[in-house]
Amino acid sequence: xxxxxxIRAPDAARDAEQDQxxxxxxxxxxxxxxxxxxxERQLSELLERVTEITGADxxxxxxxxxxxxxxxxxxxxxxxEEVREGVQVPLGRxxxxxxxxxxxxxxxxxxxxxxxxxxxxxxxxxxxxxxxPLVVEGRVIGVMHVGTLRGRKFEDEDVRLLQLVADxxxxxxxxxxxxxxxxxxxxxxxxxxxEALPQIPGLRFSAKYLPAASGIKLGGDWFDVFELPDGRxxxxxxxxxxxxxxxxxVMAEVRSAVRAYTMEGHDPVTVVRRLNxxxxxxxxxxxxxxxxxxxELETGELLAVSAGHLPAVIRTPSGETRFIGEATGPxxxxxxxxxxxxxxxxxxxxxxxxxxxxxLVERRDEVIDDGLQRLAEAVAGAATQGGMSLADAVxxxxxxxxxxxxxxxxxxxxxxxxxxxxxLTLDAQPAVLSSxxxxxxxxxxxxxxAAEARFDVALAVSEASANAxxxxxGPADATFAVECRYSPERVAVTVSDTGTWRPQGKxxxxxxxxxxxxxxxxxxxxxxDDGTRVLLTKRLGG
Numbered sequence: 001x002x003x004x005x006x007i008r009a010p011d012a013a014r015d016a017e018q019d020q021x022x023x024x025x026x027x028x029x030x031x032x033x034x035x036x037x038x039x040e041r042q043l044s045e046l047l048e049r050v051t052e053i054t055g056a057d058x059x060x061x062x063x064x065x066x067x068x069x070x071x072x073x074x075x076x077x078x079x080x081e082e083v084r085e086g087v088q089v090p091l092g093r094x095x096x097x098x099x100x101x102x103x104x105x106x107x108x109x110x111x112x113x114x115x116x117x118x119x120x121x122x123x124x125x126x127x128x129x130x131x132x133p134l135v136v137e138g139r140v141i142g143v144m145h146v147g148t149l150r151g152r153k154f155e156d157e158d159v160r161l162l163q164l165v166a167d168x169x170x171x172x173x174x175x176x177x178x179x180x181x182x183x184x185x186x187x188x189x190x191x192x193x194x195e196a197l198p199q200i201p202g203l204r205f206s207a208k209y210l211p212a213a214s215g216i217k218l219g220g221d222w223f224d225v226f227e228l229p230d231g232r233x234x235x236x237x238x239x240x241x242x243x244x245x246x247x248x249x250v251m252a253e254v255r256s257a258v259r260a261y262t263m264e265g266h267d268p269v270t271v272v273r274r275l276n277x278x279x280x281x282x283x284x285x286x287x288x289x290x291x292x293x294x295x296e297l298e299t300g301e302l303l304a305v306s307a308g309h310l311p312a313v314i315r316t317p318s319g320e321t322r323f324i325g326e327a328t329g330p331x332x333x334x335x336x337x338x339x340x341x342x343x344x345x346x347x348x349x350x351x352x353x354x355x356x357x358x359x360l361v362e363r364r365d366e367v368i369d370d371g372l373q374r375l376a377e378a379v380a381g382a383a384t385q386g387g388m389s390l391a392d393a394v395x396x397x398x399x400x401x402x403x404x405x406x407x408x409x410x411x412x413x414x415x416x417x418x419x420x421x422x423x424l425t426l427d428a429q430p431a432v433l434s435s436x437x438x439x440x441x442x443x444x445x446x447x448x449x450a451a452e453a454r455f456d457v458a459l460a461v462s463e464a465s466a467n468a469x470x471x472x473x474g475p476a477d478a479t480f481a482v483e484c485r486y487s488p489e490r491v492a493v494t495v496s497d498t499g500t501w502r503p504q505g506k507x508x509x510x511x512x513x514x515x516x517x518x519x520x521x522x523x524x525x526x527x528x529d530d531g532t533r534v535l536l537t538k539r540l541g542g
Contacts, residue, residue: 042176043075046169051077054162056146058126061134062089062096063142063173067246071096071143078147079124093117095129096143103140105132105163107154111147121147128152132163134170141174197225200233200297201422201439202349202446204414206389210359211407220247220288221357221409222255228262231434232294237309237355237411240288241331250286254279254332258292268292268305272332272340276307279333287333291325291355295347297438298445298454300415302347305340307332310358310372313379317350321376349446352390353413354379359406360398374398390414418446422484428469428497437462440484440493447486449540456519457491457538463512464495464534471499471532490521491538498531 047059058078062071073087092101094117099106108114108129111121121129131145144166197205207223220240228234236258240247257278261271272292279286289309295302304312304324308331311323329340347353354375361371375398382393390412422443426432437458444454461482468480480497516523522537 040075042172044077046172047075047077050144050146050162050165053165054130054146054158055148056130057149058124058147059145061142061144061173062087063134063177064091064100064140067242071100074142079120079126081124082118082120085120087118087120089117095121096131096145099131099133099143099145100140103133103135105130105159107131107159109151109153125149128154130154130158130162132159132166134166134173136170136174141170141177144169198227198233198435199424199426200435201424201443202297202416202418203233204389204416205412206391206414207409207411208391208395209407209409210395220251221359221407222251223355223409223411224255224258225411226259226262227431227435228294229265229434231438232296232303233435234262234268235293235295235353235355235411235413236291237357237409238288238290239309239357239407239409240286242286246286250279250282250288253282254288254290258290268294268303269340269342272305272307272329273338276329276332276334276338276340277336280336282333287331289327289331289358293325293353293355295413297435298441300347300349300442302345302353303342304345305342307338307340308334310356310361312356313354313376314345314347315352315354315379315382317348319380321380323372323376347413347415349415349417351415352379352382353415354390354394354410355412356410357406357408359408360410362406418443420447420486422482424482425479426465426482428478428480428499430466430469433462433465433469436465436482440482443484444486444491449486449491453491453538453540457493457536460516460519460523460536460538461493461495463515464493464536467512467534468495468497468499468532488540490540493536494533495536496531496533 043061047061051057051059058076060076060079060082061074063074064070065072069091071089071091073082076082089097091097094115095106095108097117111126111129116122126147127149128151129145129147131143133140134142134144144162146162197207205225209221209223220238220242222238224234224236226234238251238254240251240254242250254275257275258271261274262268266274272290275290279288288307290307291309291312292305293302293312306325306327307329308327309325311327312325313321314324315321324345325343328343329338356375361375362368363371375394378394378397379390381397382388382390388396391410394410394412424436424439426436440458440461441454444457449457465480465482478497478499480495483494483496485492513523516534516536519538520536521539522535524535526533526535
């Protein structure tokens with residue numbers, strides 16, 4: 001007798017008595033209360049009932065990881081070590097792998113002489129096995145199998161019952177997986193998307209993230225804004241190909257790698273090249289598109305690097321729109337030898353920039369050019385939207401379908417005219433000093449202040465701010481304020497904090513006061529119990 005036998009298709013015509021028995025057993029595993037349990041508890045409870053109605057000694061459920069084509073043990077009864085040891089079975093191999101690949105039940109009467117990949121099944125003394133695929137809407141999502149410690153010939157009625165159980169359980173498991181993925185992905189997205197966009201003189205940021213309507217489609221869209229070590233401001237938007245937890249996890253790795261590579265001092269082009277190497281090395285058949293832009297605040301020079309991403313939209317001060325930052329290379333993770341280059345543009349005062357992911361412009365049964373044209377018109381018209389942010393105004397004009405098929409992320413940057421006064425509240429952290437210097441330089445350049453004077457004022461303000469950070473607060477989280485006033489005759493800046501001044505001690509580590517006095521025409525320090533104010537004045541030529 002062969003060790004393994006094919007199961008003939010269940011016969012739908014059964015007598016009423018047998019059907020009634022099956023129905024009573026079936027009710028045990030279709031209890032509505034199972035739907036309100038977590039996935040792990042639901043699987044555990046389900047297996048307990050399955051062993052009861054089949055008279056089996058063991059039961060297990062393995063769920064398919066479609067990213068790696070492996071079945072992963074998620075719940076077991078009688079062979080709990082399957083889960084503890086993280087058993088994984090490649091699709092098409094062994095007992096469970098064949099059931100999933102061939103999409104049919106398989107019964108084995110003598111495990112000792114069969115092709116069994118998982119050694120736990122033999123180690124626990126199982127003699128006979130019956131397994132069926134978990135199929136939902138034509139998709140195999142896993143395998144359910146039962147085993148006995150004594151030899152048993154599983155009859156067609158056993159197969160019919162277990163397949164009925166698996167078919168109904170598959171729906172509940174699939175729904176629970178979707179809920180689990182949605183919850184985990186939303187946590188990842190909330191954790192990794194910026195809590196707040198930075199405050200930079202003359203720039204106004206707004207951003208939106210809209211998840212797809214279906215939980216399975218949550219995943220890989222993201223944006224970020226941060227300062228580079230050289231003081232430029234980075235704008236990044238990316239989109240990992242794929243859906244669900246796998247896409248979200250790759251998104252997390254790519255986003256973290258972007259920041260890590262930039263903090264190492266790499267320029268944007270090198271960062272994108274290294275990201276491509278990273279995804280290739282990960283070997284997870286994952287790719288991602290990415291748009292990386294770096295803005296020099298004082299000059300308005302904008303460097304753009306794109307890895308297969310859609311171009312950004314820029315609106316000029318005159319209201320015209322055009323696309324910039326066309327892809328200079330393929331998506332990340334596609335070609336090991338891919339080369340990426342940067343393009344330089346000008347981002348003047350009064351201009352606006354929009355970076356986005358493809359869910360904003362792609363529509364079913366529509367060419368992508370139509371979506372891009374619609375977006376360009378929305379960005380142009382958004383200038384008339386009153387007090388709305390640019391991101392909100394663009395979304396209002398694009399009129400996205402309420403049932404999104406894909407995630408949408410967009411990041412908007414507006415270069416706003418600078419008035420004669422500038423007021424900033426900054427975190428008391430050394431990392432803010434570089435962008436502060438460039439922000440002050442940008443503000444002064446907008447008023448026609450000569451380069452030498454811009455340098456003097458920006459450096460003096462940086463020294464006063466460094467003193468506020470170092471002396472006034474120590475390690476505690478706090479903020480300090482910078483207020484600037486311009487007139488054709490002079491520039492006046494006040495740097496104030498609310499901490500208590502602490503002397504440096506025996507070791508003098510800086511000469512901030514000497515630098516400020518050398519660069520500025522007047523320096524005054526006002527210390528009180530409520531904090532310290534440093535007043536800096538620079539006369540402008542003539």
